[in-house]
Each structure stands twice: as C-alpha cells, then as structure tokens.
Amino acid sequence: MLFNSLDFLIFFPVVTLIYFLIPHKIRYIWLLICSYYFYMCWNAAYALLLFTSTAITYASGLAIQAAGKHEENDPERLKSKGFVAISFILNLTILIFFKYTGFIIDNLNLLFGRFGMELVIPKFDILLPVGISFYIFQALSYTVDAYRGDVKVERNFLKYAVFVSFFPQLVAGPIERSSRLLNQFNDRHKFDYDRVCKGLMMMVWGFFQKMVIADRVAVFVNQIFNYYNYYSGLEIFIGMLFFAVQIYCDFAGYSNIALGAAQVMGFDLMQNFTQPYLARSVAEFWKRWHISLTSWFRDYLYIPLGGNRKGKWIKYRNIMIIFLTSGLWHGASWTYVIWGGLNGAFQIVGAQTLNLRKRIKKAAGIREESWSYKMLATVITFLLVDFTWIFFRADNIEAAFSLIRQMFSGFRPWILIDGSLYAMGLSFIDFWIGMIAIAVLLAVDILHSRNIHIREWIVKQNLWFRWGIYLLAVYSILIFGYYGPNFDATQFIYFQF
Structure with a gap:
C-alpha cells in the first residue's frame, strides 16, 4: 500500500480513529494487525519473512537475557556472543538470499567465464520483498542493543513484533532503534x-x-x-x-x-x-542524509571496527568499509558499490587535504565565515554528491x-x-x-x-x-x-x- 494512494488515504484515518477509541492495553495489538495488513498489501507471502526475522531476533533477546551479564573474558559471555552471531547469520542469510542471489550468480558466471570454465550456474528470479533491508536492520539493532544492555529485553512477543513492523516506517525507514521506539508502545497516547x-x-x-x-x-x-x-x-x-x-x-x-x-x-x-544539500562537505552531507542508516552503520559497524581510535589509516579503512557496505546495502549491483566507494573516497580526500586547504585559504585571505565562501562550499559539495548519483541511477x-x-x-x-x-x-x-x-x-x-x-x-x-x-x-x-x-x-x- 503506497502512501500516495487512495487506499492509504482511507486506511490511515480508520486506523488512527480506532487507535484512539480502543483501550490503551490493546492498542499495540491493533497496530500489529494494521501493520501486517499494510505490508501484506504488496505480497502476503512475504509477511512470513517479516515474521521470521521478528521471531529470530525476539528469541535472541530472550536467550541473551537468560545467559546473564558476565565479564568480557568469562566463558559464559561467549554464549551471549553466540546468540548474537546466530541472529545475524540467520537474518543476513535471509537478506542475502532474497536480495543478492542473482548478483552473486551473475558474478560467479562472469568469474568462471574469465578462466575458460564451462560451469554455468542457472539463474532464477526471486522477487525482492519490499523493505526487507530496513526491517532486518531494525530487528538486528535490537539484538545488539540487548547484548550491550542498552535496552531492556522485551518479553511480550506481540509488542516486540509491532516494533519491527510499525507500518509508518516499515518499508523505507527511518530505521528505528529499540531504545527509542519500543518503549513508546507502552505510553498512553491521548488525542x-x-x-x-x-x-x-x-x-x-x-x-x-x-x-x-x-x-x-x-x-x-x-x-x-x-x-x-x-x-x-x-x-x-x-x-x-x-x-x-x-x-x-x-x-x-x-x-x-x-x-x-x-x-x-x-x-x-x-x-x-536535515537539509542535506546545504552541507558544506561530503562528510557533513552524510550526517544529514538518511541519518537512521548512517548512524546504524556508525554504531554497529564503524565503532566496533575501531572507528577513529586506532590511527588515521585505520579510520580511513573503516570509512571505506562503511560506504562500500552502504552501497551494497542499497542494491545488488556494482553501480551502488561504486557510488558508496566514491562517497567514502571524497571524505578521505577531504580529511587528508584539510590542513593543506587551510594553509591555502589563509595565504589567500579567504574568510570561511563569509557568505560567499559558505555558498561556494555548499555548491561544490552538492556537485560532488550529485556526480555520485549518476552511478546510483x-x-x-x-x-x-x-x-x-x-x-x-x-x-x-x-x-x-x-x-x-x-x-x-x-x-x-x-x-x-x-x-x-x-x-x-x-x-x-x-x-x-x-x-x-x-x-x-x-x-x-x-x-x-x-x-x-x-x-x-x-x-x-x-x-x-x-x-x-x-x-x-x-x-x-x-x-x-
């Protein structure tokens, strides 16, 4: 069901009206029913994938809680890490199968062909479930947050299920964190x-x-x-x-x-x-664009890889990993990988040349606080980002x-x-x-x-x-x-x- 469709213009007022009329204690159940109906309007069968991802991450949270909190080197701590690993492996397997199978097969065929091998893997079509990258990332963040102790494990499966499937942001974000959204289903919302x-x-x-x-x-x-x-x-x-x-x-x-x-x-x-095209650098652009995804990669990939704590070149490596992964997250095509790589490369070049550019501006008497400089920086950033969109499109x-x-x-x-x-x-x-x-x-x-x-x-x-x-x-x-x-x-x- 598209937001810009007549169906949604009927669906949303009905959902909202009933939400405020029914008792607070069953509102999350009503939202869960409506959210699954909303998703099933595209393809009812793929609601099973949504349910599967939800069940896996819900179970991982309970398992992590049962394992208890232990010191980092405690063998019992390995159990919690194992539950996190299982949750990631199962969810990413679902994502890879439905989103990247064709991409992997195409590249294997290309690789075998370059070596003169006749092995050909048959290609088959898999319909991409709408929003699968969004809700799987949202569900996985809960697993990590439960492991880190950043969120209280939710024991009510239905309440957790509505967190993963909440219809306004289900198919295209923002990718919410359990620490922000999950507890809101307990709040009493009045008109x-x-x-x-x-x-x-x-x-x-x-x-x-x-x-x-x-x-x-x-x-x-x-x-x-x-x-x-x-x-x-x-x-x-x-x-x-x-x-x-x-x-x-x-x-x-x-x-x-x-x-x-x-x-x-x-x-x-x-x-x-937050007004991304008014950014004055590519790094600033990515603090303003698709914030829920960039912050997800920052918290769950960039920082665990070491972030900027292990030196300049490790930081640059981590930036490229983040943006190459982001490119692949967007689509199963090398064009997306190049798009992500360019955005990462622009940031590394910007960081490497920062001192040189400061010396040039000082020598030329350029005032960074001036309107003309800010406008020029904004235009240059826009053109750099816009150039990368060619590969995206x-x-x-x-x-x-x-x-x-x-x-x-x-x-x-x-x-x-x-x-x-x-x-x-x-x-x-x-x-x-x-x-x-x-x-x-x-x-x-x-x-x-x-x-x-x-x-x-x-x-x-x-x-x-x-x-x-x-x-x-x-x-x-x-x-x-x-x-x-x-x-x-x-x-x-x-x-x-």
Missing part, C-alpha cells in the same frame, strides 16, 4: 489537537515533496537516463541535477509522511534528513560512464531558449511548476537551517489563518501534483531497497 495538526502538516509536506516535485522531475530524469545516447552536455547535466532533487524529495517525502503519521498517533520517530556501469562522457561533450546552451528543453518529457507548464516547487523546497530548507520552523509558526496563528494554510496546501497538491498518464500512484524509490 492532542496541536500534535495532530503538526503531524498532518508534516504529512502534507511529504506529499508535496513526493507528488509535486519528485514525480514531476522524474519524467525528465527518466527521459535523460533511459535515452542518454540522444543527449549530451547540458541536457545530461540538467538531468543529473534533477535526479538529485528527485531522490531527495522522494525519500525525504516518504520519511516526512512516516514521521507525520506516527506523530498523529503520538509516536516520535527520528529525523531522517544508471542501469549499469557502462551506462554510467557513457553518461559521464556524454555530459562532457556537445555543450548546447541554446536549449535553454529554443524550446527543446520542453521536449524531454515535461511541457513548458510542468517544467516551470517543478522549478517553482523546487524554489519553495529550497526556501523551506534554508528557513529550517536557520531554526525557523514553519509548522511551529503556523500552529500559533489564528484559526481562520491556520485553516487557510491547510486548505491551500492540500489544494496545491491536488492541483499541481503529478499523477502520471494513467493517474497511477508511483512507487517510492527506496522501496526497492
């Missing part, structure tokens, strides 16, 4: 008008990002990336810029709808984006490099004035609606970066003004939302991960 208004406003903003911006610019992006051989220079560059906007608005739009829906019911989910490595070659050839600036720009999927009107919407997005992000929160300001206004804003926002989405040629709700990009 609060101001909180509900803020939650609905966040949902409306998410719908605006998805339907008005992301789905609109996607038409231009698909035209460029699918038929890149017919374009060059400026066309591909604009397509690259638009994809940066598309993936941000698509993913942040989903996250905002999820956060808003949870807030309406009284739940507090973690922020997944391209169908394969060959297409990615072809796009790059095409982008640096045949520069034709007259497309901006001769009307040919409007023959790439978007009409003149649709193109400029998209540009105006992007300007609104940028303005909102700048305001938020200056700690000016529009939702907080709106709820302080008079009733007639507030409802005027609400109706204007809803009508803007209904009128300017891009619904496609058949008025079909489009899937969110991160559902495939």
Whole structure:
C-alpha cells in the first residue's frame, strides 16, 4: 500500500480513529494487525519473512537475557556472543538470499567465464520483498542493543513484533532503534489537537515533496537516463541535477509522511534528513542524509571496527568499509558499490587535504565565515554528491560512464531558449511548476537551517489563518501534483531497497 494512494488515504484515518477509541492495553495489538495488513498489501507471502526475522531476533533477546551479564573474558559471555552471531547469520542469510542471489550468480558466471570454465550456474528470479533491508536492520539493532544492555529485553512477543513492523516506517525507514521506539508502545497516547495538526502538516509536506516535485522531475530524469545516447552536455547535466532533487524529495517525502503519521498517533520517530544539500562537505552531507542508516552503520559497524581510535589509516579503512557496505546495502549491483566507494573516497580526500586547504585559504585571505565562501562550499559539495548519483541511477556501469562522457561533450546552451528543453518529457507548464516547487523546497530548507520552523509558526496563528494554510496546501497538491498518464500512484524509490 503506497502512501500516495487512495487506499492509504482511507486506511490511515480508520486506523488512527480506532487507535484512539480502543483501550490503551490493546492498542499495540491493533497496530500489529494494521501493520501486517499494510505490508501484506504488496505480497502476503512475504509477511512470513517479516515474521521470521521478528521471531529470530525476539528469541535472541530472550536467550541473551537468560545467559546473564558476565565479564568480557568469562566463558559464559561467549554464549551471549553466540546468540548474537546466530541472529545475524540467520537474518543476513535471509537478506542475502532474497536480495543478492542473482548478483552473486551473475558474478560467479562472469568469474568462471574469465578462466575458460564451462560451469554455468542457472539463474532464477526471486522477487525482492519490499523493505526487507530496513526491517532486518531494525530487528538486528535490537539484538545488539540487548547484548550491550542498552535496552531492556522485551518479553511480550506481540509488542516486540509491532516494533519491527510499525507500518509508518516499515518499508523505507527511518530505521528505528529499540531504545527509542519500543518503549513508546507502552505510553498512553491521548488525542492532542496541536500534535495532530503538526503531524498532518508534516504529512502534507511529504506529499508535496513526493507528488509535486519528485514525480514531476522524474519524467525528465527518466527521459535523460533511459535515452542518454540522444543527449549530451547540458541536457545530461540538467538531468543529473534533477535526479538529485528527485531522490531527495522522494525519500525525504516518504520519511516526512512516516514521521507525520506516527506523530498523529503520538509516536516520535527520528529525523531522517536535515537539509542535506546545504552541507558544506561530503562528510557533513552524510550526517544529514538518511541519518537512521548512517548512524546504524556508525554504531554497529564503524565503532566496533575501531572507528577513529586506532590511527588515521585505520579510520580511513573503516570509512571505506562503511560506504562500500552502504552501497551494497542499497542494491545488488556494482553501480551502488561504486557510488558508496566514491562517497567514502571524497571524505578521505577531504580529511587528508584539510590542513593543506587551510594553509591555502589563509595565504589567500579567504574568510570561511563569509557568505560567499559558505555558498561556494555548499555548491561544490552538492556537485560532488550529485556526480555520485549518476552511478546510483544508471542501469549499469557502462551506462554510467557513457553518461559521464556524454555530459562532457556537445555543450548546447541554446536549449535553454529554443524550446527543446520542453521536449524531454515535461511541457513548458510542468517544467516551470517543478522549478517553482523546487524554489519553495529550497526556501523551506534554508528557513529550517536557520531554526525557523514553519509548522511551529503556523500552529500559533489564528484559526481562520491556520485553516487557510491547510486548505491551500492540500489544494496545491491536488492541483499541481503529478499523477502520471494513467493517474497511477508511483512507487517510492527506496522501496526497492
């Protein structure tokens, strides 16, 4: 069930209304039923995988608790480590089988072929369960938190199950921690008008990002990336810029709808984006983008590998491991691995050249606190990140490099004035609606970066003004939302991960 579908616009109010009407002690059961129904709307059979991951990590928590707390070198401590290992092995086996089997087979076939061997492994299709990477990582974090003693082991299986399957963030995050979300199912959430208004406003903003911006610019992006051989220079560059906007608005739009829906019911989910394209370095960008995943890798992989505690080169190694793994987490393709590797490499180069750049800026009299310097740093960071998105979006490595070659050839600036720009999927009107919407997005992000929160300001206004804003926002989405040629709700990009 897509957030931007009519089904969800019926499902969510019904779920919320009943949630507030029924007794507190059975609300988590209602949420569990609704969450599994929500997930089964894609493929009912794959709810078994969700249940299996839930059961494995739930059992691992009980086993770790039963083993008790012991000193690090105590043999009994090995039992707890063993339960953690079993939980990871079983869950990652499920993830690898359903997400990476085809990738592994393709690469084995390629490897055997290079050695002149005739061994061919038959390829078979496996339908990727939606959101599998998200809920498995969320479940695994519980196992580690239970082992570390960061969270009290949950003995109520149904309550733990709703933590893993909570429908607002089930299929595309944010990837919540048990220490943040699990206990919230014990809280008594009362209907609060101001909180509900803020939650609905966040949902409306998410719908605006998805339907008005992301789905609109996607038409231009698909035209460029699918038929890149017919374009060059400026066309591909604009397509690259638009994809940066598309993936941000698509993913942040989903996250905002999820956060808003949870807030309406009284739940507090973690922020997944904080104006990432206003970052002034690639390292800062990754502190602002998909925060729940980057913090997951930091806490459960980077720090256990030694983090930055064992010297500069170990730190750089760990950064590359994190980002190569992140690339592979996103998809079973070498393009994602290259994308992750580039983001890691940019950070290492940035760290290695930091002192040199400081000396150059000092010698040149460049003031880092100046607006012009901050703007330049932001633009350079955006272009570096945007360049890596080529590999994220391209169908394969060959297409990615072809796009790059095409982008640096045949520069034709007259497309901006001769009307040919409007023959790439978007009409003149649709193109400029998209540009105006992007300007609104940028303005909102700048305001938020200056700690000016529009939702907080709106709820302080008079009733007639507030409802005027609400109706204007809803009508803007209904009128300017891009619904496609058949008025079909489009899937969110991160559902495939």
